[in-house]
Amino acid sequence: MIKLYGVVHGCSLITIFDSIEHALRLTPSEEFIEDLKTLPKGSRIGIEYLSQEDWSEIQSYIDELADNEGVNSFYYESSSSYWDNIINNCKKFGHEVVFFRR
16 A cells, blocks of 8 residues: 655744744644554655755746746745654654655
């Protein structure tokens, strides 16, 4: 069986109080971690690896899309803490982590 999850590991928030854009660091949801926990021990969990070059390419593409739509783009440098949390939980639950490469 194969399960596929898409994850978001960062976002921004503009508050009505100060109109300033704040970067938010996110953690995996409890439901996602619980799903990982319920998988059979020894499950192989694939994580897509993105190099700094990959991130730069993605950020350039987002900037281009934003310019075409006349909106501001915002992103912050990806934090490894989100992925470390997932990897650590996978290991704790007895799963094998596999990194996808280009």
